[in-house]
Amino acid sequence: MNIFDFFRANKKVSTASVAKERLQIIVAHERGQRSTPDYLPALQKELVEVIRKYVNIESDQVQVALENQGSCSILELNITLPDR
């Protein structure tokens, strides 16, 4: 640190805290994926078939994800319907 850095210090968020924040997000996400039960793909397929009975959709229009939040998990369903 030289005399000029004395005046510049603490002006910006440190790069280490940016790193920490990014890591916390990605690590939490990857831990969630790791614990993804293997029935999810089958569940997704069957949901597509059920919805197709009523609306014609592509198979990628149903997205299933499991989010872990503390002691419980949230099953997130995202279904996009075609334009009317």
Place this chain on the structure above:
Amino acid sequence: MAKILVVTSGKGGVGKTTTSAAIGTGLALRGHKTVIVDFDVGLRNLDLIMGCERRVVYDFVNVVNGEANLQQALIKDKRLENLYVLAASQTRDKDALTKEGVEKVLMELKETFEYVVCDSPAGIETGAHLAMYFADEAIVVTNPEVSSVRDSDRMLGLLASKSRRAELGEEPIKEHLLLTRYNPERVSKGEMLGVEDVKEILAVTLLGVIPESQAVLKASNQGVPVILDDQSDAGQAYGDAVDRLLGKTVEHRFLDAQKKGFFERLFGGN
């Protein structure tokens, strides 16, 4: 009861071999009969760090294939009575080690040694998997840097799900975090993740913090495990880590930046 200890990381070049050599030597220094096994098939290096590269006649793969027995392949350390090295093979055949072969050798080593220290190759593929599969405890070597921390987290996930203990539903592998190449100066300037940050992200008990140190290169140049340089910061930090591994409570050192004089700070002593 003999213990199998794996030194692993996911990411390459973070200090696994340096750590395996230091911890293995430290255990032997404290009176425990120890063997350090190089699992890095094709990239043998532990022999160089331990300074026994010219005495390798037979290696791990020779033993697995029955071309040599353990007595022939084990290299006795010249400095310490109860320290041995089993070198990795330089073969390019990636499948030279099998689960069955590794199990046979490790079980035989457990009969004579108190500690079997496994120096894992980088990555999460076959070699790294074999190195950790039979482990009782794992030292996860991490640098305070984003990709290393992320890879360590992946490795922790594998330790918890893909090891023998996990598959048999036994008590899980005991995990230790070893933060290496730590630079307190840069941490205090906010340029490097601090020990508390990494602990918080990975949520594993801290075995030790090894500072970034010139002593490491000096030691590897000479083929002397850095823990034997007991005047050096890194050597002392590894010594503390070995004591903690053996159950002692030792305060962490080398976590704070050296206080610089006023003029040094003013005119940039670094």
